[in-house]
Amino acid sequence: RNLARNLLALDALACVTDSTPANATAFAAEFNAPPASFDDLCHDSSLDGVVISTPAHSHANIAVPLLAAGKHVYIEKPLALTMDDATRIAAAANDHNRQVMVGHLIRYHASFIELQKQLAAGVIGDLRHIQATRLAMGRIRNTESVLFDLCPHDLSLVLALTGTSPTHVSCAGASHVTPGIVDVLSTVLGFDGGISAHLNTGWINPIKQHCLTVIGSTGSLVFDDTKPWDEKLTLFTDDIRQDGDYFTITRQPPKPLTLTQGEPLKDEMRAFIHSCKSGTPALTDMKDALTVQAVLEDMQRQLVDMTDVKS
Incomplete structure (x- = not known):
């Protein structure tokens, strides 16, 4: 619904489709766009791109024929649940010279973009954690577990900040609601140069927490997406110095950073429209998506489900 709303606002919504025709008809009425079948999407030469917002296991079977039909595609995260499906999509995009963009929404958020700028400018020194x-x-x-539902968001951010894939992956979780489907997960990543990252994800927490803390050698940046716009991104300049056998910590008042308020999903859809028009890769393109997918696969291999551990 939010994707359709933003595409309509950008005057880019040509039609809507759904595996349930009644849903397509309802969406068509709500967003003033005609309903269409999947075959219509494939054969309509006036369509430049298609936005795919379906269960993750269906992504490859939908994206591959659309790419073969000459459409650029936007795919909601995760790109796929297996590397085999991810590479099928990549091969189709390459064979037909089409762009694939994956919906890592926060990469298009003004707070994260500003955080990247601050880090690149050396405001918090060298990246540590x-x-x-x-x-x-x-x-x-x-x-699908929280590994594929929630982790792609933050993993995409971590990889964008480090600029490289991790050299070490440790992953532990638990399946409290559905056996074998992890609903709480803790992941530790290690990178060259001593940089570390920790991802804490879960579906059963009573309080919503969406927070990214980036710690450097001379300060930290905190992006809290649950806060109002004037409090979403905060700079902390805390100094830690060794004093003999002890450490002295000097703290300064936190400084909220000024941001231009916007709607990240609309900015993301603008990026997809530009990719369709220009034929150039988006920020979260197929190359980026395959890197994220590879780490997700590694996390899945390393995952220990604590509810399955035998005493």
């Missing part, structure tokens, strides 16, 4: 917390109550799935 990243703490990503994404917790809430609800939207529990039984077809």
